[in-house]
Amino acid sequence: MGNTVPSLFAAVVGKDPSLPFLTFYDDATGERTELSGATLANWVSKTANLLVDGCGLGPGDVAAVRLPAHWQTAAILLGAWTAGLSVAYGEPTAAGADVEFASLAVAERDAEIGAAGNASGVADRYVLGLAPMGLPMRGSVPTGWADYVAEVRQFGDHYPGPVGGEGTGELIERARALALPGGRLLVDADTHPDPVQWLVGPLAAGASIVLSVNSDPEKLAARAAAEQAVPI
Template sequence: MGNTIPSLFAGVVGRDPSLPFLTYYDDATGERTELSGATLANWVSKTANLLVDGCGLGPGDVAAVRLPPHWQTAAILLGAWTAGLNVTYGEPTAAGSDVEFASLAAAETGAPGPADRYVLGLAPMGLPMRGGVPAGWADYVAEVRQYGDHYPGPPGGAGTEDLVARARALGLPGGRLLVDAVAHPDPVEWLVGPLAAGASIVLSVNSDPEKLPGRAAAEGATAI
């Protein structure tokens, strides 16, 4: 399946793009969003095209991702790696980065950052932000929708081999995996680990522990 994150993603999705790849639960809001491999791949390609064509970035540039575990976070991380960018995740500032993606709460901290900055409302159904966008920021959802569903650039992912090695060391099973993001907030655990195992993902945030066993059974997933 390859040793880079984009090649792992392509391998899992390529088996059957119509199958659910990432199912997202938020127990705080009751949201359930399910994305097939093809749908998430479209978001990944749009993000890569935004970074390359919209921001003029490429291999060696740095994306700062200040977002919680979320299906849109998966699209941004995979899109950045696909475009060949390096990624810093969850750091308090975006110092030294070339592009930044942040939640509204993180964007409102007022920390200085790069010229290209995208804020996410993380609304259900991938809707654009409601209300105003902070000064100096653009709405990721509104912007990324303008870009193509296919990324024609060269294969990215160089430099992600160490992340893949860390993910494989977790020894996760294949199939379908339920990941509680409260216990596993690191993308190596909730995103790259399942990819390295060839698995699809059920991502649970703000999890009610009492709901997790039933959710795993309903989704046909193994809880990790």
């Protein structure tokens, strides 16, 4: 069994990279985005390369992630853990948030990161519009920030390693305590907003994910049946 989140992800995807790994539904917009294991792995590698080659970060450094449950959030979290970074996670609506967009701030080793993503020693800040199809942000990018999607596309689809993630053992312990079933899981992020619940938990169970946000409760049962997924 994997001892790091990246190794859990690699184990699930490695069974058949062409199969759907994460299917994302947003009932507020009608969006449905499906990513195979191979496609999400490319986003993960690009993110890790951005953090390591673009930002000069590595094991012991910190990523402050202020993002809601989303497929891009999965790519960023897995990319940060793959690069060996520690993650300080919070939802973007947390009190004191310094921008109105979902965001990722990366900081040098031993930086102190506050609830809003402010940090001593911050080197790079990236903002996400979370647009469908992984499109860049619409409109202007806030001063002092870069568009994550526009920047990450410049980096390679393969991360040469070494793969980090040694600091994710505590997350895996919490995830395994959930005792989720394997197979394919439907997760309503409105009731399970913690990434341990909607991302690490399914990985620890060896499961693929159907992630639903802004969920219409009347659609969940039919969605689970259509996706052949077990709701949790």
